[in-house]
Amino acid sequence: MIIQTKSDIIPSEITPKEVFDNRREFIQKAGFGLLVGAAGMVSNSLYAGTISSGTTEGAGRLVGRANAPAIYKPGGTRQKISNYSKTSYGAGEKLTAYDDVTTYNNYYEFGTDKSEPAINSKLFKPSPWTVSIEGEVKRNKIISIQDIYKLAPLEERIYRMRCVEGWSMVIPWIGLPLAQLIKWAEPTSNAKYVEFISLADPQQMPGVNIPMLDWPYNEALRMDEAMNPLTIMAVGLYGEQLPNQNGAPMRLVVPWKYGFKGAKSIVKIRFTEKMPQTSWMKAGPNEYGFYANVNPLVEHPRWTQSSEKRIGAGLFAGRIKTQMFNGYTEQVGQMYAGLDLRKNF
């Protein structure tokens, strides 16, 4: 409901500051001639918001056409992402503070306490990085993170993230629609599911030495879920390349599903005909299903799912109601028509 662009909204209210700043720079540098182009950029990003919330066509292609491709800069320190366009996703949501987003992480490869990944991932090397594409594809391929950056213009998507443990955040991700990566991967008609496999490097990831989950961590989506315009491969947040503890250099973000669906530090994408068994499904089949859609009506044996704590709201803020599909019913609800969500949790 929140990501829908209102038609009566005045452009200055939703045009991101950066775009405005860019425009002024353009005008100053190149004069009137570029004004047209810059205005085009602004309208493109507005248009993208409308399009992507309404149709299944990838919005990425329409966004930031005027932008040069963003370049991946290797290194573990904080790196700004130079070129990405803002979208109207999440307009009006209060962002969760950067410090909270980067110090409260479930990333078991770096430790099970939520404060551990930020500490234990300090020496992690997200570069050089390649992702291999295999399974039901025309041919197996390998792509570097630098090339993934060039696959499609990067967009900022402000999404709510609901953890199965009953807390939530609002995160300004930067990424590209997964659909763009999938198109590039050229899956065959046999591909019904996409599986995402994370890195499991015992040298860099202390948690992998403990047989807690079936390493490497894997997650999966049905093909239509993967192609949904909401689904992104995130490569950054808060205008910067992904911090290691958030899944550098590339992670999945599926905002209508519980956070654990978002596999981090992905090294392999496999297309399959059969529904893959994910790490959490294997760890607790009665607790974690394949779909893991945010659903306040389906209880979890450990945590209340009808309400959630918003991180950063403070000690006395209480809980907020959890929304069906985390509030993205309009964009994703039709994919589950006729599916018993109690059985297929």
Next chain:
Amino acid sequence: MSKFLNTASIFATFNATPNRKQISWIKAFVFALCLVPLLRLFWLGFQDNLSANPIEFVERSTGFWALFILLATLALTPVRLITGKVWQIQLRRMLGLFMFFYACLHISTYLWLDFSFNWADITKDIVKHPRILVGFAAFVLTIPLAITSNNAMVRRLRERWKQLHRLVYLIAILAVVHFWWLVKKDIREPLLYAIILIVLLGIRIYYKKSVKQTKINHKAHNPNQQPV
């Protein structure tokens, strides 16, 4: 636990029993020590340093200290059984009440900060989630123990007081299970407390059995003599 046990073991090593005055000093010290976790929470709270999820932080912290102090309480008798010292038993009531104090803070955090006294949601949460049910049961069982902890009640209830306060074993088991079911997959921490609890209860059972055995042996050898 280490701090307290060290105090006990230091005395054991020197084979000294503290006198009345020393005991009141020890009591004051343990009392102050038991307040440290609460003061720490206030300190972190004032500094806005209670992690990204302060409610969970306070819940976890108060829950942890309730369990910790409970295990410390249950360690007093094994210390007596092993060392023969009895003075430390005088700390038991205070520790037990501190356990109750932290348990109260723990459940208040849950009812107030976490669920804003939304009783419909709370009831649903307790009924639907075994972890919460077990924790809630443990808390309810501590209430009669806290109420009957004064001298008057001890005198009034006599033998029944002893029987009633055996509930503490059940409470400890429920508390460990409550913690165990909280964690998704990494059971190392609850496992540690489970092992400590098993050891503490095991020592009791071992000594009880061996005392019985001695009595039986004693009886067999001197059929006329009454066991002491």
